[in-house]
Amino acid sequence: KKKKNMPRYDQMPDLPEIDFSMFAENRAKFVKGMAGQQGVLLISGGQSKELYDTDREVLFRQESNFYYLFGCEAPDCHGAIDVATGKAVLVVPELDEAHAVWLGSVLSKAEWKAQHQVDEVVYTHELEKWVQTHYAGKPVHILDGVNSDSKSHVAHPHLPWVAALNPVTAVAYPVLAECRVLKTEKELRLLRYVNKVSSAAHVEVMQQCRPGIGEFQLESLFLHSVYAKGMCRHVCYTCICASGCSGAVLHYPNNDKMVGSSAMMLMDMGAEYHCYCSDITCSYPSNGKFTEDQKLIYNAVLEANLAVQRAMKPGVSWTAMHELSYIVMAEHMLKIGIFKAGHTAREIVDCDLMGLFMPHGLGHLLGLNVHDVGGYLEGNPSRSQRPGFRSLRTARNLEAGMVITVEPGLYFSKVLITSALADPEKAKYLNSDVLLRFMEFGGVRIEDDVLVTATGSENLTIVPRTVEEIEAVMAGGEWPLGKWF
Amino acid sequence: KKKKNMPRYDQMPDLPEIDFSMFAENRAKFVKGMAGQQGVLLISGGQSKELYDTDREVLFRQESNFYYLFGCEAPDCHGAIDVATGKAVLVVPELDEAHAVWLGSVLSKAEWKAQHQVDEVVYTHELEKWVQTHYAGKPVHILDGVNSDSKSHVAHPHLPWVAALNPVTAVAYPVLAECRVLKTEKELRLLRYVNKVSSAAHVEVMQQCRPGIGEFQLESLFLHSVYAKGMCRHVCYTCICASGCSGAVLHYPNNDKMVGSSAMMLMDMGAEYHCYCSDITCSYPSNGKFTEDQKLIYNAVLEANLAVQRAMKPGVSWTAMHELSYIVMAEHMLKIGIFKAGHTAREIVDCDLMGLFMPHGLGHLLGLNVHDVGGYLEGNPSRSQRPGFRSLRTARNLEAGMVITVEPGLYFSKVLITSALADPEKAKYLNSDVLLRFMEFGGVRIEDDVLVTATGSENLTIVPRTVEEIEAVMAGGEWPLGKWF
Ligand SMILES: [Mn+2]
Ligand SMILES: [Mn+2]
Structure with missing residues (x-):
């Protein structure tokens, strides 16, 4: 019973490569939808999680809005997008030698940047300062909205200092959701x-x-x-x-x-x-x-x-x-x-x-x-x-x-x-x-x-x-x- | 290449049945470890979870301490054990017709009780009253401790009114952990x-x-x-x-x-x-x-x-x-x-x-x-x-x-x-x-x-x-x- 075109279990599949220009295109659509707005969107990806009180890691799946904009599948990352210019900044945790021993290679900023085709990479611990430097007095946008299926709120950025910036919550979410409706x-x-x-x-x-x-x-x-x-x-x-x-x-x-x-x-x-x-x-x-x-x-x-x-x-x-x-x-x-x-x-x-x-x-x-x-x-x-x-x-x-x-x-x-x-x-x-x-x-x-x-x-x-x-x-x-x- | 005793993929495996007297035994060990204590242990099982803001349910896995004591694999349940007598009460959510249409049969209290071999079943919304009735003025024990691998705290019961009872946090966790070390x-x-x-x-x-x-x-x-x-x-x-x-x-x-x-x-x-x-x-x-x-x-x-x-x-x-x-x-x-x-x-x-x-x-x-x-x-x-x-x-x-x-x-x-x-x-x-x-x-x-x-x-x-x-x-x-x- 041989099936036409059916792959085998022990044969490497012919996979479509992920073309990161796709995410640049998504960001451009989002920025177009934000026309007339100033400032920066701050967004968090998903966080790594352990089951209950144990050290059993839950298999990670990226948050969809963050993935749509950055194509990043690593946990504990964030992103910033200038809503006027589209400049994209990927924010990653600074990893240490223990990470290399337990979880594998530690990428440099240049490697993160090249891999994800963004304009800049900053470490999470540098982000607050970076926002102060580049967006003092300008609006900080965050996603805020209710999922119509789950009735759950989309999470605000997992960055404790963002709330103090009085972020704009009304604009970005519906724009981004509308972008996601029509596929490229x-x-x-x-x-x-x-x-x-x-x-x-x-x-x-x-x-x-x-x-x-x-x-x-x-x-x-x-x-x-x-x-x-x-x-x-x-x-x-x-x-x-x-x-x-x-x-x-x-x-x-x-x-x-x-x-x-x-x-x-x-x-x-x-x-x-x-x-x-x-x-x-x-x-x-x-x-x-x-x-x-x-x-x-x-x-x-x-x-x-x-x-x-x-x-x-x-x-x-x-x-x-x-x-x-x-x-x-x-x-x-x-x-x-x-x-x-x-x-x-x-x-x-x-x-x-x-x-x-x-x-x-x-x-x-x-x-x-x-x-x-x-x-x-x-x-x-x-x-x-x-x-x-x-x-x-x-x-x-x-x-x-x-x-x-x-x-x-x-x-x-x-x-x-x-x-x-x-x-x-x-x-x-x-x-x-x-x-x-x-x-x-x-x-x-x-x-x-x-x-x-x-x-x-x-x-x-x-x-x-x-x-x-x-x-x-x-x-x-x-x-x-x-x-x- | 036939393997001796290797089961097939399309043959129902010969599974060991779960004998619920196992959990009664576990509870008896715990109660023995609590010798000299009075009152009731309140414990929560794991809660059903959706991924981020979506309605995508995470495949449920029960919390281990709760499973050890009750053998219950359903989400959103709780349990109570009289630490002096060992009387065991399983606490379950009262489910409605929508549950039956979307997720399957709704068990009666009698069915929950028979299946889990506990002494009583109460609904979650009845539990506060039940504790007041049976344990007024008596100690309420809860688990409290740090997992030595993850450094995370074991969760307190997911019942907002428990904190007001000034629960005893020092006793139950090490007793229960020690029970779990030696297998029956x-x-x-x-x-x-x-x-x-x-x-x-x-x-x-x-x-x-x-x-x-x-x-x-x-x-x-x-x-x-x-x-x-x-x-x-x-x-x-x-x-x-x-x-x-x-x-x-x-x-x-x-x-x-x-x-x-x-x-x-x-x-x-x-x-x-x-x-x-x-x-x-x-x-x-x-x-x-x-x-x-x-x-x-x-x-x-x-x-x-x-x-x-x-x-x-x-x-x-x-x-x-x-x-x-x-x-x-x-x-x-x-x-x-x-x-x-x-x-x-x-x-x-x-x-x-x-x-x-x-x-x-x-x-x-x-x-x-x-x-x-x-x-x-x-x-x-x-x-x-x-x-x-x-x-x-x-x-x-x-x-x-x-x-x-x-x-x-x-x-x-x-x-x-x-x-x-x-x-x-x-x-x-x-x-x-x-x-x-x-x-x-x-x-x-x-x-x-x-x-x-x-x-x-x-x-x-x-x-x-x-x-x-x-x-x-x-x-x-x-x-x-x-x-x-
Ligand atoms: Mn091992
Ligand atoms: Mn469907």
Whole structure:
């Protein structure tokens, strides 16, 4: 069973080099967005952390805003950018001989500067003085804002003396978030690569899936594939490897069950490469052969996914796309008989019934975070309060250069269905006997990472999607993945 | 190349069940150590965390003290133990329907209680009232102490109202740390298992190692092996997969180099199973065949490791074991000619030269932390200030039931050797021409996890150790691993 273009586990992968001019380009975009402002932006990268009171180091992952501007993957660094001129200063800790013995080579300032293509390098302990010297009386900008997914505040710089400078908090964050929404060609190169690595790993997992295997064994294989074949040391979220009923648990975290004999698999897994994320979900039967019921649900979701991708283009509202996916799936569910005959798909959606079966949003911006920033920035449509729509991570109109996930799903959640059947206003639309047939089904989600282009959309995800493709690949068929493999 | 007793990647492993009476036993030990005290211990488990400002959940790993007492692996829990009677109360968050939809089943109090074999379960929001009701006017104990490896303080309970109770901070921490030093049979069962899982994974990596492979590909294989074959989702420290020169960097973190053609590999990797840790280092030539120089250094370290294991038994000082390893290696290094002829091993050690080649301690206690607690508790020998000895993570006398790593090593660190050659007091003992031969060597570490028994020691680690064993296994030979595989 040799796969076309599939790399081996013991072969150094053909990796896209990180071109540091990419970060200079990002800084230039940011400075352009700061037009009319004076002074300096101070920003901190992530800090090295130990687990609880122990000396067990947590594997470091850089903070995304800092990475976007500097491309620096070392912990305990900072950065300064002159918001008028774009001059960029990387701020690094001064390391000693103990560091060299325990953690490896200590770079000189010149080496840091050359490697990161910045204008100057200063040590952390020199920074306060440097700011006083160069920016006395001028504004110091810092990031300040709330992540619309987590509701957490972005951290202020980890520099105790900054607060005393009365930094300007209102300007930089939305500018930077907006920059991150529209991807450059250099960013797209990495997003395409990491999508291909994750796609290949999904195909591998699909081909190893069989009744009796452990969900965690499939997760383990995915992690191994993206790291050994793609040099992706991190995944950008905990893998969801759900079989059977667990597929209805949206962020099923355990992956500790044995896979059943004709269980529906819901596999949501994505690697990251140099902080750039992918987010792919494949759904398929554990034994490689769809039952009639599995086909019915699967095709409802697939047609919603495809209808959305066909409709996507600049100017289109994401909320409208979410609704389109509901309409397409409601039509199928009427045919299947889950909803009682005599109703239309439009009625089903208008009565807010689809949120019972897909309680999450259609998709989210993707970039340096798996749920990327910019979903609800000022000047864009705000979050809906409507059931089934309020979980949308953005309600924006699409623009060329956005990368967004398209991930419709249908889930048979016992909790939600039981409470709907107990509510006469909802129960009157539902065929409880048909629903009963699907109570152990779990769920289907079909998630692609899609670039909005000038004229439409381009799918970055390259996995088997039709029933025929999936059955062929699971039976050992080839799956072509193109260059970089 | 079929390996005897080696599990497959797609076969559910034969896992040791977690017997919750183990934690009742741990609590009883703790209560015995608190003899004479009244009141209640309040302790918090770890909290769920998101990365920076995002909603990306960090894969949860329970805090070790809380796990030791309750065996609970869920985040955001707490516990209470009556220090006089041992009555145990598990404190859990009250979860809602949204949790059921997104993260899975919501347990009832009765289910929590049965699963964890505790006396009572209360919700977090009920705990303050519960403490007032049952412990008004009685002491509230909390853990308070400094981890001797990280120098970090153990966290106080994450319950804002506890501080107002004037909790007793002086008593519980050293009692609990001392309990954790001596392992019960039930703990040893898990420690043996996780050592076997890690041993098997080391053997697999060894057999896949070859020039041209990426260090990260070997790390990836280890992670896959312990997770898919042993259901170990975590490793208890970041894998060190160092080839060639990088072997001299003690905590080499990157694993991003391509393996050279006859490079010395230094592979320090250990899985954890339900929070119980393993910590194993194997060193071998990348091409499976030792050069004469590699044999010389390797055997110096191996003889030190074996000499220590032979000498270990209750009452023996760990500092003396550290010194013994220095003496054995100094003898070899005199023969190799690294030290100038005319000196004795004793002289070399007394002049503090061995710390140049092994700048870390001989080993550390192992248990729920890879660098386990209890290394420098009051009433035991305190930390030495002597070069080469001050990095020892414990200076205790051995006791039956301790598990401790034995990990002598020899490293050719350019930083340390260069500065030693520039210091006439040190340079006079060193043959710079012989040292030059080893400047690109990297390092060798041989690390086993060893149980102190009533009469001696028992090695829990089961990997090829002699030159002959390593060459045979790397050539495809079988390696027997015994039960559980
Ligand atoms: Mn997604
Ligand atoms: Mn160790």
